Amino acid sequence: MVSRSDLEHAIRASTRIVQQKSVIIVGSQAVLGSWDEDELPAEATLSVEIDVCPMHDDDAESLATELDARIGELSSFHETHGFYIQGVGRRTALLSTARRTTPMSGH
Amino acid sequence: MSVAVTTETQVGTAVRAQRLSRELDQRDLAELAGVGTSAVRRLESGQGSTMRTLLAVLAVLEMPLTLPTAEHQPPVSRRVRGKTHGRPALERREEKISLELHRAVARRLRHDGPSVRAKARANLPRIESKVHGRQAVDWVRQWRDALDGPTHELLDLLVREDEHGIDMRQVSPFAGVLSDDERTAAIRKARQW
Numbered sequence: 001m002v003s004r005s006d007l008e009h010a011i012r013a014s015t016r017i018v019q020q021k022s023v024i025i026v027g028s029q030a031v032l033g034s035w036d037e038d039e040l041p042a043e044a045t046l047s048v049e050i051d052v053c054p055m056h057d058d059d060a061e062s063l064a065t066e067l068d069a070r071i072g073e074l075s076s077f078h079e080t081h082g083f084y085i086q087g088v089g090r091r092t093a094l095l096s097t098a099r100r101t102t103p104m105s106g107h
Numbered sequence: 108m109s110v111a112v113t114t115e116t117q118v119g120t121a122v123r124a125q126r127l128s129r130e131l132d133q134r135d136l137a138e139l140a141g142v143g144t145s146a147v148r149r150l151e152s153g154q155g156s157t158m159r160t161l162l163a164v165l166a167v168l169e170m171p172l173t174l175p176t177a178e179h180q181p182p183v184s185r186r187v188r189g190k191t192h193g194r195p196a197l198e199r200r201e202e203k204i205s206l207e208l209h210r211a212v213a214r215r216l217r218h219d220g221p222s223v224r225a226k227a228r229a230n231l232p233r234i235e236s237k238v239h240g241r242q243a244v245d246w247v248r249q250w251r252d253a254l255d256g257p258t259h260e261l262l263d264l265l266v267r268e269d270e271h272g273i274d275m276r277q278v279s280p281f282a283g284v285l286s287d288d289e290r291t292a293a294i295r296k297a298r299q300w
Contacts, residue, residue, distance in 0.1 A: 068294050074283070
């Protein structure tokens with residue numbers, strides 16, 4: 001359900017909102033950083049959410065919450081693009097298998 | 108004759124009508140029910156009430172609260188509720204947020220059902236075009252069926268606290284239903300759990 005181009009879009013949107021150059025993609029959708037969705041089994045891209053962890057955030061996870069509020073579940077972003085961003089706090093990201101991602105440029 | 112009520116305003120209106128038909132003022136009703144006059148006033152104006160006050164008032168007015176028996180009820184969640192504030196024991200932050208967002212959708216549905224259903228139906232084709240895998244396709248089909256079905260079944264599906272509810276909300280068709288303020292309030296509430 002989530003494609004590699006969706007992942008790239010998510011990275012661009014997230015870095016703009018948190019005003020940081022990089023974000024951490026956490027969870028199953030991180031595999032799209034290495035493979036296109038057509039190369040993966042259906043179960044690998046089942047979710048419509050992309051978990052994004054800001055590189056820097058306060059203890060209250062304010063930026064993760066900002067992602068939820070601005071482009072999260074049931075937002076207008078979700079309505080327009082068919083997927084959404086789930087803000088993730090650093091503590092959760094450190095407990096998960098994480099892939100550090102640099103945003104695409106020039107798009 | 109009975110009619111289904113789904114909002115506090117409707118309950119209050121019905122209570123007031125029954126009270127007036129018995130030529131009682133609010134103070135009389137409060138005294139008979141063993142509650143405060145202000146509680147009756149809030150109940151009738153749709154500002155909310157405790158269950159205890161509501162049941163006491165309904166008993167005085169001989170308006171029994173009827174509910175469907177177990178064999179007619181839709182399946183209920185067996186998830187164990189948390190100990191604080193009656194919140195479900197949803198472990199993950201995103202599950203809590205998702206549930207609070209869909210509770211907000213449920214409130215919207217009670218106030219403006221046709222509009223919410225229309226928005227969700229409009230979202231379904233795009234969701235159907237993006238899902239693959241038998242399980243996800245079936246979930247979307249369940250949403251389509253529920254949108255054409257009775258309100259109480261749709262409400263149940265929206266706010267189920269079991270694994271099925273969590274799964275269904277993954278392919279929710281309700282994007283765009285809530286305002287930014289409603290979404291922000293729901294997210295804030297989920298973070299307070």
